[in-house]
Amino acid sequence: MEAPFRIAVPDSSISLLKQKLALTTLPDELDDAGWQYGAPLADVRRLVARWQDGYDWRKSEAQLNSELPQFTRDIKVDGHGVLNVHYIHQRSTVVDAIPLLFVHGWPGSFIEVQKILPLLVEASPEHPSFHVVAFSLPGYGFSEAPRKQGFELTQFAEVGNKLMIALGYNQYVTQGGDWGHLITRRIAQLYGHKHSKAWHSNFPTGNPPHPIHRPLLLLSHLLFKYTPKEDEGLKRTMWYRDQGSGYFAEQASYPQTLGYGLADSPVGLLAWIYEKLVLWTDNYRWDDDEVLTWVSIYWFSRAGPAASLRIYYEVNKAYPDLANKPEPTTIPTGYSFFPKELISLPRRWLQVPNLVFQSEHDSGGHFAAHEKPKELVEDLRKMFGRAGPAFAVVPGKVGYA
Amino acid sequence: MSPAKGTPYKINVPGSSLSYLQQKLSLATLPDELEDAGRDYGAPLADIRRLVARWKGGYDWRTHEAKLNLELPQFTRDIEVEGHGVLNIHYVHKKSEITDAIPLLFVHGWPGSFLEVRKILPLLVAPKDPTDPSFDVVAFSLPGFGFSEAPRKRGFELKQFAEVGHKLMLALGYNEYVTQGGDWGDWIMRTIAQNYGRNHCKAWHSNAPFATSPHPIRTPLLMLSHLLFNYTPAEQEGLKRTEWFRNKGSGYSAEQSTQPQTLGYSLADSPIGLLAWIYEKLINWTDNYPWDDDEVLTWVSIYWYSRAGPAASLRIYYEVHKANPQLAMTKAYSTTVPMGYSYFPKDVVVLPRRWLQAPNLIFESEHDSGGHFAAHEKPQELADDLRRMFGKGGPAFAVVFGKLGYYT
Numbered sequence: 001m002e003a004p005f006r007i008a009v010p011d012s013s014i015s016l017l018k019q020k021l022a023l024t025t026l027p028d029e030l031d032d033a034g035w036q037y038g039a040p041l042a043d044v045r046r047l048v049a050r051w052q053d054g055y056d057w058r059k060s061e062a063q064l065n066s067e068l069p070q071f072t073r074d075i076k077v078d079g080h081g082v083l084n085v086h087y088i089h090q091r092s093t094v095v096d097a098i099p100l101l102f103v104h105g106w107p108g109s110f111i112e113v114q115k116i117l118p119l120l121v122e123a124s125p126e127h128p129s130f131h132v133v134a135f136s137l138p139g140y141g142f143s144e145a146p147r148k149q150g151f152e153l154t155q156f157a158e159v160g161n162k163l164m165i166a167l168g169y170n171q172y173v174t175q176g177g178d179w180g181h182l183i184t185r186r187i188a189q190l191y192g193h194k195h196s197k198a199w200h201s202n203f204p205t206g207n208p209p210h211p212i213h214r215p216l217l218l219l220s221h222l223l224f225k226y227t228p229k230e231d232e233g234l235k236r237t238m239w240y241r242d243q244g245s246g247y248f249a250e251q252a253s254y255p256q257t258l259g260y261g262l263a264d265s266p267v268g269l270l271a272w273i274y275e276k277l278v279l280w281t282d283n284y285r286w287d288d289d290e291v292l293t294w295v296s297i298y299w300f301s302r303a304g305p306a307a308s309l310r311i312y313y314e315v316n317k318a319y320p321d322l323a324n325k326p327e328p329t330t331i332p333t334g335y336s337f338f339p340k341e342l343i344s345l346p347r348r349w350l351q352v353p354n355l356v357f358q359s360e361h362d363s364g365g366h367f368a369a370h371e372k373p374k375e376l377v378e379d380l381r382k383m384f385g386r387a388g389p390a391f392a393v394v395p396g397k398v399g400y401a
Numbered sequence: 402m403s404p405a406k407g408t409p410y411k412i413n414v415p416g417s418s419l420s421y422l423q424q425k426l427s428l429a430t431l432p433d434e435l436e437d438a439g440r441d442y443g444a445p446l447a448d449i450r451r452l453v454a455r456w457k458g459g460y461d462w463r464t465h466e467a468k469l470n471l472e473l474p475q476f477t478r479d480i481e482v483e484g485h486g487v488l489n490i491h492y493v494h495k496k497s498e499i500t501d502a503i504p505l506l507f508v509h510g511w512p513g514s515f516l517e518v519r520k521i522l523p524l525l526v527a528p529k530d531p532t533d534p535s536f537d538v539v540a541f542s543l544p545g546f547g548f549s550e551a552p553r554k555r556g557f558e559l560k561q562f563a564e565v566g567h568k569l570m571l572a573l574g575y576n577e578y579v580t581q582g583g584d585w586g587d588w589i590m591r592t593i594a595q596n597y598g599r600n601h602c603k604a605w606h607s608n609a610p611f612a613t614s615p616h617p618i619r620t621p622l623l624m625l626s627h628l629l630f631n632y633t634p635a636e637q638e639g640l641k642r643t644e645w646f647r648n649k650g651s652g653y654s655a656e657q658s659t660q661p662q663t664l665g666y667s668l669a670d671s672p673i674g675l676l677a678w679i680y681e682k683l684i685n686w687t688d689n690y691p692w693d694d695d696e697v698l699t700w701v702s703i704y705w706y707s708r709a710g711p712a713a714s715l716r717i718y719y720e721v722h723k724a725n726p727q728l729a730m731t732k733a734y735s736t737t738v739p740m741g742y743s744y745f746p747k748d749v750v751v752l753p754r755r756w757l758q759a760p761n762l763i764f765e766s767e768h769d770s771g772g773h774f775a776a777h778e779k780p781q782e783l784a785d786d787l788r789r790m791f792g793k794g795g796p797a798f799a800v801v802f803g804k805l806g807y808y809t
Contacts, residue, residue, distance in 0.1 A: 023421070023428065024670055025425075025669050025710075026666070026669065027662070027665040027668075027669040028710065028712070029662060030552070031553055038661060038663030039660075039662060146435070149435050149437065243659050246652075246659040247656060250653060250655065253649045253652040255443060256438065256442035257442075257444045259443070260431070260678075261667030261674020261675070261678065263430050264429060264674055265666070265667045267666050267667070268666050268667020269667070270666070271667070272663060272664075275660060303433065306433070310435070310442070
């Protein structure tokens with residue numbers, strides 16, 4: 001049964017946070033470290049001071065509650081029992097709006113739907129409208145966390161699919177980035193055609209040229225140049241792989257060990273997340289309170305921040321070869337390319353038969369829905385609108401009044 | 402001219418630090434854990450919970466501090482490092498009663514400390530058996546560890562760590578010396594041997610030996626042997642262990658090598674975060690060593706109460722990785738002074754013996770048990786290895802001129 005939900009962090013949690021912040025011990029920093037060694041001390045010091053005094057969680061909480069209609073409901077997951085799942089659900093005034101499931105990643109949350117939500121549900125004869133569902137992944141936000149081992153892409157996909165069906169959306173489309181990309185891709189693989197009718201990603205990935213696995217692509221790679229944009233993208237990808245994947249390696253191998261510090265230290269959690277909010281975005285001008293709200297959602301999360309790390313372990317364990325052998329999907333797919341995305345591959349590496357929509361952008365990074373809400377929504381409108389390649393992909397829900 | 406004396410040092414953590422730790426522990430927030438997680442996901446919750454409870458009530462730092470001060474004669478002195486100014490270095494220095502004892506520099510790694518010399522110190526300095534050689538032992542806290550100052554500038558990597566160790570030995574009047582170590586100690590001693598070998602560093606011993614894998618172009622003969630001849634069961638086990646370490650056990654290194662500051666915030670602010678981060682290695686890297694809770698807490702307390710704080714200790718990974726991006730791939734690891742290796746089966750990188758052969762490898766010793774922290778887990782065995790290597794009849798006997806290690 002669905003229950004309406006309002007975020008209401010207990011006073012005791014807020015006062016414990018304040019007590020811990022008052023005892024914060026900051027490390028030193030090397031001269032001229034800049035961003036080379038991680039989150040800079042001056043930034044973290046300033047954010048801690050604000051978090052302690054000035055930042056008002058109750059105000060952010062009220063704003064989230066007023067802008068995002070939230071609910072919880074129990075979802076049964078094969079082999080994992082029942083999990084109580086937290087989600088946002090907003091219907092458009094357009095009755096036959098397109099049902100859309102938005103799936104976040106790490107260190108994101110349901111908050112990433114905040115800016116695109118009003119644009120997606122908005123009614124207009126010029127563009128399609130959507131009914132939007134955005135759930136907190138199990139272990140994130142205000143959803144329960146799995147209790148057993150082995151909760152991987154298949155299970156996350158199961159939760160998303162069952163939620164949509166429970167809400168009366170037997171057929172729907174999806175949008176996601178980061179883990180949302182992998183989860184919506186799994187949804188497409190498991191429930192494509194029958195339930196998921198199309199999927200859009202702002203974190204497209206594909207296999208590189210390879211003499212055996214992708215010989216034609218290798219030939220093209222050797223013969224034809226890449227555009228300057230693609231070369232930049234490859235450099236960014238190499239940076240991510242060589243300098244930017246430490247968090248991934250630890251989270252995929254010993255998430256519990258890392259979890260102790262993130263659960264016990266607000267500044268530890270703040271730094272761990274803040275570093276990504278800056279490095280993964282395209283000169284996005286973060287407001288301190290905005291950062292603190294993102295981090296507070298992890299700090300005050302139902303399962304605590306340590307639970308959110310386990311997806312890396314479970315997926316890495318279930319699919320050791322994920323990067324090399326992703327199973328294809330067959331439903332219509334759309335990709336949006338933002339230049340500061342972490343993995344930014346030459347476009348010809350990403351061509352697949354069912355890729356019906358592509359959109360290039362000149363700016364924007366990993367958190368597309370948060371950094372470039374208008375642009376992302378514009379892409380979805382183009383993909384699913386009257387003139388678009390995925391128009392009427394959900395029968396009877398074409399998105400117009 | 403006699404070298405300036407070091408300043409005697411006794412560990413004396415301020416009372417305010419002790420009570421600050423207690424305040425933090427009283428606010429401890431522990432995460433949950435998946436059912437039947439065991440050690441697969443990291444340090445088990447039951448262990449951490451128990452250790453935190455002990456740290457709050459029962460564990461007495463002052464007792465352990467006093468023991469350390471009693472067992473380990475400590476000093477500090479300023480060492481000038483090119484391009485980095487002066488760093489105040491903390492070290493243990495115990496001289497043998499034998500005048501011509503062999504000067505030995507012990508170099509620790511991460512998450513170790515000067516503490517690792519504790520058990521082998523008496524065995525090396527005052528062996529009971531007169532046929533065993535005696536050593537003068539120096540064990541310094543690496544800059545950024547224990548009670549040494551930390552570097553303030555960027556770029557403090559192997560060259561600089563080696564410089565500190567070498568200059569310390571010279572300052573103590575040991576113009577010629579030998580070295581022993583593992584973990585970062587191995588790489589630092591390697592660099593000492595390369596930069597100060599022959600004239601100063603006369604021999605070195607590692608319990609964490611490293612070499613590159615066979616390669617068709619770089620080491621064709623080794624490649625051929627690799628393809629043609631089997632490895633022993635022990636070597637195969639070692640390769641499996643090495644693979645585990647590379648594929649699953651290197652997350653800490655990936656983060657410390659790329660974003661040490663980011664990680665440092667949680668280790669500096671949360672005693673539990675620091676405890677778990679280190680404890681997991683104390684378990685995973687040892688060979689069923691029966692850690693006592695107070696023993697663990699003392700190891701971790703050295704990081705918690707360290708002069709520079711725990712975040713500083715991570716930077717060696719970043720600096721070395723940045724200065725030597727291909728370190729593990731190249732022959733930059735090779736040395737020419739006499740070298741000895743001790744092999745412990747549960748160390749984290751355990752390579753086939755033929756990969757480790759080198760013209761200057763004059764001593765090898767196999768062990769049936771023991772892991773990464775050899776000096777702590779297997780002090781007797783390690784001491785015996787050093788005795789066989791440097792003692793009368795050993796391949797490195799009399800390597801330091803005039804310092805044979807025996808009464809004359």
